[in-house]
Amino acid sequence: MTAPPTGAGATAGKTGPLAGLRVIEMAGLGPVPLAALMLSEMGAEVLRVERADSKEPLLSLPAAYDLDRQGRSILKLDLKRPDGAELLLRLAEKTDILIEGFRPGVMERLGLGPDVVLERNPALIYGRLTGFGQDGPLSRLAGHDITYLAYAGLLHAIGRQGAPPVPPLNLVADQSGGAMMLIAGVLAALFQRSRTGKGQVIDAAMVEGASMLAAPIHAFLAAGLWIDSRGQNLLDSGTPFYDTYETADGRHVAIGCLEPNFFAEFAELLPLDQRFVRSQYDRTLWPEMRAAIADGIRKKTRDEWADVFGSTDACVAPVLSLTEARDHPHNRARQSFVRSGRLERPAPSPRFSQASQTLAAVPTAADCQPASVLARFGVDESEIEALARSGLFGQ
Structure with missing residues (x-):
């Protein structure tokens, strides 16, 4: 399956499994724009509604690199004016999905809450994404990933023993617990609408979405197989065979040979004393095992180890930078990164066997x-001309 082609604009030549679907995105930052980008590249026609007086965001990007708008x-619409809100309601009547990421109550104050919108279009899927959810004592507070x-409770679990918690970029709560859960919710609601004809409201909260991602960890904790402290468990650098190690050139490799057969292959190639293989999960040996692995890894460069382990099941990988990842032979063979104008970026994911996707492009003048x-x-x-003369639209 090949990577998707470069698009020619926001609406031209839309293909993909969601072709024919119409989405309104209430402009914001972070996970809602990512969700809108993914829906667009799956074929949906997305209209991003921005404030008429919207200012440049904290991290503004040139149009060629701004995936929040591509x-x-x-x-650009003045929603504080009654005629602006009314116009959006009319657009929503001809829309399948509306997604928004404002604090609870903002859309209601604009006269665009779900009760009003669903009265005008009972089949609409109204997706709401917030940090804490639509209710509860923290629901109206600001926050970030x-x-x-x-x-x-997840930040507490990420990091090394004896060191402070480590922020995992904004990938866990914002993009995974937020954007991905919002997409899952609206697509599930679309499936239900196909049977009932009725729309509904999705209340996606990033705290809850991130927590759901950690459901297996909660199960391990309840079963007594997880310590509620960072850096002491199977997947948090607590084990010497699931961690990163510095190489001879100051770079790193990632080792993740949890299973005994994978660990045995790793030990043979490093090499590592067979007594560690026989007692891989003996915690009393882990400090000595970790030191032996660290000493062994320091003997070669990162890329030398990549040559040693690259075609094995030892689960050892070079820790690539963001730019290096684009040029890795596997990613090049899969066309996992694609060029759109001056921007080289991850290709749309996932891939579909029966529908090619359209790569998002910079919006045209039209x-x-x-x-x-x-x-x-x-x-x-x-009517459009009259509304424009009234100053309803921003530049």
């Missing part, structure tokens, strides 16, 4: 003009 049409991981965007929703040209 693959969409853009409408690190905040939600702290409340989920994708950002209210007349062109609203015409797709059937709004009359004279």
Whole structure:
């Protein structure tokens, strides 16, 4: 299966399993834009609604690199005006999914809460993503990935024994517990709508989504197989055979040979004393085993170890940088990274056998003009001109 082709705009040539689906994305930062990008590249037509007076975000990007806006049409709309809210309601009447990531109550204050929108379009899927959920004592507080991981108990579990917790970028609560759970929710609701004809509201919370990702860890903890402290368990650097080690050139390799047969292959190639193989899970040997592995790994460079272990099941991998990962032979063979204009980025994922996807592209001029965007929703040209003269649209 080949990587998806480069797109020619937000709406031109849309293909994929969601082709024909229409989505409204209420503009924000972080996981909601990622969810919208993925829905767009699966074929959905996505309209991103931005504030008419929206300012540059904290980390603003040139258009060529701004994945928060690529693959969409853009409408800057003053939603504080009644006619702005009414226009959005009319657009929602012809939409399948609306996703938003505001604090609880914001959409309601704009007159665009789910009760109002679903009254106009009972088949709409209304996806809501927040840090803490739509209710509860923390629901109206601000936060970021690190905040939600702290409340989920996961930040406490990430890091080495005796060292502070380590933020795992913003990949766990924001993008995985947030964007991925939101997508799962709206697609499940779409399936239910195919049987009932009715839309519904999805309340996705990043604290809960991140917690769900850790469901197996909670099971291990309940069964007495996990210590509620970081750096002392099977998957958190507590074991010497699931950790990273420095190589002769100051780089690192990742070792993850948990299973005895994989560990035996690793020990043979390092080499490592067979007494460690016979007693892999004897915790009393782990300090000595860790020191022996560290001494052995320091004898070669990272890439030399990649040559030694690259075609084995020893579960040893070179720790690549973000830029190095793009050029790894496996990723090149799979076309796991693709170029879109000046941007080289991860290819859309997952892949589908029966539908090719369209790679998101920088919005064209037509994708950002209210007349062109609203015409797709059937709004009359004279009305669009009148609304424009009234100052409803931003530049």
